[in-house]
Amino acid sequence: MKITAIALIAIALLLITAGCTQPSATTSTTSTAAPIKELRIGYQPSTHQMAEITAMDKGWWQQDLAPLGVVNVTDTVFPTGAPEMQAMLAGDIDVAYVGSAPVLSAVATGLDAKIVAGVNTQGSDLVVRNDLNYSGPQSLKGLTIATFPAGTIQDTILRNWLMQNNITPDKDVTIKGMNGGDAVTAIAAGKVDAVFLPTPSPSTVVNLGKGKIVVHSGEMYPNHTCCVLVVSGKLIREHPEIVRQIIKTNDKAVAYNEQNLDEAAGIFSNKTGTKLEDVKDSLKEWDGNWASDPNIIINPVLDYARIQYNSGIIKKPLTKDDLFDLSFYQKS
Amino acid sequence: MGSHVQKNGKDRWLGALAIILALVIWEIIAAVIIRYPFILPAPTDVAAAFVNLLQHGTLLLDLEDSLIHFAIGLGVAILVGIPLGIAMGWNHRFNAFIDPIVEIFRPIPPLAWIPFAIIWFGLTAWSAGFVIFAGAVFPIIINTYSGFRSVPRIFVEAGKMLGCTKDRDLIRYIAFPAALPSVAAGIRIATGVGWMCLVAAELFGVSNYGLGQKLWWFYDIHQMDSVVVYMIILGFIGLAFDMVFRYYLDRHFLKWRTGEVA
Amino acid sequence: MGDLQIRDLNQSFLRDDGSELSVLEHLSFEVHDKEFVCILGSSGCGKTTLLRLIAGLDEARSGSIILDGEEIKSPSPKVGFVFQEYSLFPWRTVIDNIAFGLEMKGMVREERYRIAEHFLDLVNLTQFRNSYPSELSGGMRQRVAVTRALALDPVLLLMDEPFGALDAQTRNMLQQELLGIWEKTRKTVVFITHSVDEAVFLSDRIIVLTSRPGRICRIFPVELPRPRDRTSVEFAQVRRDVLDLINQNYCIQ
Numbered sequence: 001m002k003i004t005a006i007a008l009i010a011i012a013l014l015l016i017t018a019g020c021t022q023p024s025a026t027t028s029t030t031s032t033a034a035p036i037k038e039l040r041i042g043y044q045p046s047t048h049q050m051a052e053i054t055a056m057d058k059g060w061w062q063q064d065l066a067p068l069g070v071v072n073v074t075d076t077v078f079p080t081g082a083p084e085m086q087a088m089l090a091g092d093i094d095v096a097y098v099g100s101a102p103v104l105s106a107v108a109t110g111l112d113a114k115i116v117a118g119v120n121t122q123g124s125d126l127v128v129r130n131d132l133n134y135s136g137p138q139s140l141k142g143l144t145i146a147t148f149p150a151g152t153i154q155d156t157i158l159r160n161w162l163m164q165n166n167i168t169p170d171k172d173v174t175i176k177g178m179n180g181g182d183a184v185t186a187i188a189a190g191k192v193d194a195v196f197l198p199t200p201s202p203s204t205v206v207n208l209g210k211g212k213i214v215v216h217s218g219e220m221y222p223n224h225t226c227c228v229l230v231v232s233g234k235l236i237r238e239h240p241e242i243v244r245q246i247i248k249t250n251d252k253a254v255a256y257n258e259q260n261l262d263e264a265a266g267i268f269s270n271k272t273g274t275k276l277e278d279v280k281d282s283l284k285e286w287d288g289n290w291a292s293d294p295n296i297i298i299n300p301v302l303d304y305a306r307i308q309y310n311s312g313i314i315k316k317p318l319t320k321d322d323l324f325d326l327s328f329y330q331k332s
Numbered sequence: 333m334g335s336h337v338q339k340n341g342k343d344r345w346l347g348a349l350a351i352i353l354a355l356v357i358w359e360i361i362a363a364v365i366i367r368y369p370f371i372l373p374a375p376t377d378v379a380a381a382f383v384n385l386l387q388h389g390t391l392l393l394d395l396e397d398s399l400i401h402f403a404i405g406l407g408v409a410i411l412v413g414i415p416l417g418i419a420m421g422w423n424h425r426f427n428a429f430i431d432p433i434v435e436i437f438r439p440i441p442p443l444a445w446i447p448f449a450i451i452w453f454g455l456t457a458w459s460a461g462f463v464i465f466a467g468a469v470f471p472i473i474i475n476t477y478s479g480f481r482s483v484p485r486i487f488v489e490a491g492k493m494l495g496c497t498k499d500r501d502l503i504r505y506i507a508f509p510a511a512l513p514s515v516a517a518g519i520r521i522a523t524g525v526g527w528m529c530l531v532a533a534e535l536f537g538v539s540n541y542g543l544g545q546k547l548w549w550f551y552d553i554h555q556m557d558s559v560v561v562y563m564i565i566l567g568f569i570g571l572a573f574d575m576v577f578r579y580y581l582d583r584h585f586l587k588w589r590t591g592e593v594a
Numbered sequence: 595m596g597d598l599q600i601r602d603l604n605q606s607f608l609r610d611d612g613s614e615l616s617v618l619e620h621l622s623f624e625v626h627d628k629e630f631v632c633i634l635g636s637s638g639c640g641k642t643t644l645l646r647l648i649a650g651l652d653e654a655r656s657g658s659i660i661l662d663g664e665e666i667k668s669p670s671p672k673v674g675f676v677f678q679e680y681s682l683f684p685w686r687t688v689i690d691n692i693a694f695g696l697e698m699k700g701m702v703r704e705e706r707y708r709i710a711e712h713f714l715d716l717v718n719l720t721q722f723r724n725s726y727p728s729e730l731s732g733g734m735r736q737r738v739a740v741t742r743a744l745a746l747d748p749v750l751l752l753m754d755e756p757f758g759a760l761d762a763q764t765r766n767m768l769q770q771e772l773l774g775i776w777e778k779t780r781k782t783v784v785f786i787t788h789s790v791d792e793a794v795f796l797s798d799r800i801i802v803l804t805s806r807p808g809r810i811c812r813i814f815p816v817e818l819p820r821p822r823d824r825t826s827v828e829f830a831q832v833r834r835d836v837l838d839l840i841n842q843n844y845c846i847q
Contacts (some may be wrong), residue, residue: 009358045522080552082552086551089370089371090371105554106554108554109369111370112549146455146537149548149552150553176540177537177552178535179536182446182450182537185447185450185451186454188452191453191454275367289589486681487683490674490677491694493669493671493675494743495695496694496698501698505698509685510684512685588726589728590685
């Protein structure tokens with residue numbers, strides 16, 4: 001009898017506390033913020049984010065942030081945006097170079113962070129097997145396309161573009177989500193008919209002799225935002241000066257890359273292990289643009305948010321203020 | 333001293349109580365202490381997600397695809413593992429030949445086979461089955477092998493004296509029945525291991541449905557409450573498999589063992 | 595039928611250091627049809643080795659074993675064997691154990707069950723027809739083992755201390771039961787034991803082996819009529835003769 005009593009009390013407690021798990025509102029501590037000793041940056045091995053890699057290689061992060069009290073800057077690589085956002089949600093990174101779509105589901109789940117600048121627009125390609133004929137989106141019917149998993153930019157844009165062309169994803173076309181390495185393996189082994197991936201992967205496939213680039217993502221969604229610069233809420237509130245400098249350093253790296261494409265390709269190839277030839281070819285063929293002005297990316301990002309909300313990937317609609325903090329960006 | 337019957341009843345209640353208490357503690361930690369559903373969804377969040385998935389989700393289709401992947405992996409593991417284990421257990425030279433190869437492949441984690449699964453089998457149920465096979469086949473080989481090695485010689489000799497002299501017949505009528513408890517243990521372990529490989533097997537886009545596939549899908553869009561729903565389903569099914577082994581198969585096919593170890 | 599001839603049998607084993615250990619040397623004897631012969635000797639004198647050679651389970655270094663004019667080189671259903679340890683197949687019921695040899699011969703189910711049931715009845719264990727060996731006592735298991743060997747109607751029955759693990763009472767009872775079966779089925783039996791008492795009770799002749807290497811020391815005929823009284827004077831006399839031989843180590847050469 002004692003046992004049943006305990007059990008009943010326990011069940012009662014359970015029911016009472018149900019529904020209490022709302023993400024806690026950001027408690028802004030206006031107390032003196034402790035100086036940040038270590039800054040942790042997350043990135044992906046895509047040429048979209050070459051600025052981060054060049055700046056790290058040249059020591060500019062450390063150089064530019066040391067006067068603001070930062071002693072150490074480290075970076076961590078992620079295969080796609082989802083685990084990168086996971087790490088940010090868990091508080092393991094402070095700054096993220098990431099596709100704008102994964103940010104949405106992270107913020108919707110309670111990530112305390114904001115987009116402060118753009119990183120690039122466009123820059124993904126649809127690559128089709130060499131033995132297949134591409135004559136427009138309709139010729140994709142019945143094919144299997146591998147791309148990044150659900151909730152990513154590539155997945156969002158591809159599905160959107162197919163639907164605009166009256167092709168129903170999952171019915172007329174099979175879309176399989178996986179990370180970049182598996183997708184390249186799959187098309188190289190002839191197990192999928194096409195891949196839709198950010199640079200430099202498309203060039204890797206072409207140079208393996210396994211496919212041809214048929215559509216640039218800019219044709220699917222002109223000037224679409226791809227990667228953005230996301231910074232933790234804590235950093236924004238406590239060290240706005242650091243945030244401002246991060247954007248400046250990024251712009252410096254972008255300018256340098258544009259002037260020294262070959263050297264930048266070499267740095268990228270060393271860091272990520274991608275073949276130098278593939279990197280150089282991708283820089284030549286891509287339709288991407290390293291642009292950091294966030295104002296031009298607001299609308300596409302809000303558009304993604306709308307699409308994701310409608311397809312149930314995120315559970316609540318997001319506003320401009322939920323996602324952006326544009327006060328740090330200054331046109332230099 | 334309490335009687336046996338009473339003890340059993342009380343034990344069941346204790347088990348149920350432990351589960352309820354665990355749920356309460358979980359709820360309190362999640363709802364009151366952490367309050368951040370990404371880091372720890374509460375049992376009530378998970379229950380709500382479960383109800384939602386029942387109504388709008390694809391739970392049955394997921395279960396179906398996962399069971400297919402698992403059946404392929406375990407089925408092929410049995411078809412390959414048992415004959416290999418028999419050959420290794422029965423023939424010393426064959427064992428000396430094959431054993432090093434088995435021992436080299438065995439420690440390779442099933443996850444590491446994904447690239448080859450894609451290359452050899454594409455993105456089909458067979459590639460998922462292959463990853464599961466990579467985990468399930470080794471317990472079967474090893475337990476079958478050791479079962480055959482430990483068949484008491486006296487049974488083989490008694491069989492010979494009774495006219496069972498060909499190798500094929502000795503294996504079929506004497507060694508295999510004697511080794512069956514080991515073989516069954518191997519299959520039971522393989523079932524557990526293979527089921528655990530399911531999540532790895534469904535990681536790389538083999539199908540649009542699947543318990544593992546959905547787990548990764550919801551992870552990718554950070555809906556951890558649904559991730560936990562799928563984790564729990566995976567756990568319960570694994571438990572169900574084990575109970576089938578324990579209460580049905582052992583009891584029916586191996587009942588000649590009762591009486592030997594109380 | 596059931597004529598066994600052992601001619602100049604030699605057996606040895608290789609030791610770890612490569613040297614040979616001679617276990618049986620120049621063994622020669624005969625067992626006549628329908629005879630009950632006991633091979634008596636202390637532990638390690640090669641009795642089991644000898645029996646396994648007769649069964650065809652091992653191959654001798656030299657010499658020959660001839661059954662009804664044919665040489666024995668491998669196990670055959672003509673020779674039945676009852677092992678010292680429990681050898682019933684634990685995964686088969688009692689009836690399926692007894693019917694095993696018949697199943698190997700290709701007999702149909704009804705036929706082999708009929709024969710098996712007949713033998714089961716011979717040892718009064720019909721009620722355990724569908725039990726598993728693990729549910730039987732030691733004595734019962736050995737009785738089933740005897741019937742399993744008999745079911746194939748062998749001409750020669752070999753028994754390796756089958757009652758060694760049983761208590762005295764069960765042992766005596768089984769000895770009597772064995773004699774009853776032997777009288778009914780009239781097989782040639784070669785029975786190994788280290789109990790003088792058992793040998794005198796059961797056999798027509800007792801072959802006493804020396805130890806390491808095994809050689810025939812003496813062969814005792816036992817001409818007492820059956821059923822034998824363990825407490826009679828004649829019985830005791832034979833016993834004394836055999837014991838004297840063993841105790842005084844007359845056989846050391």
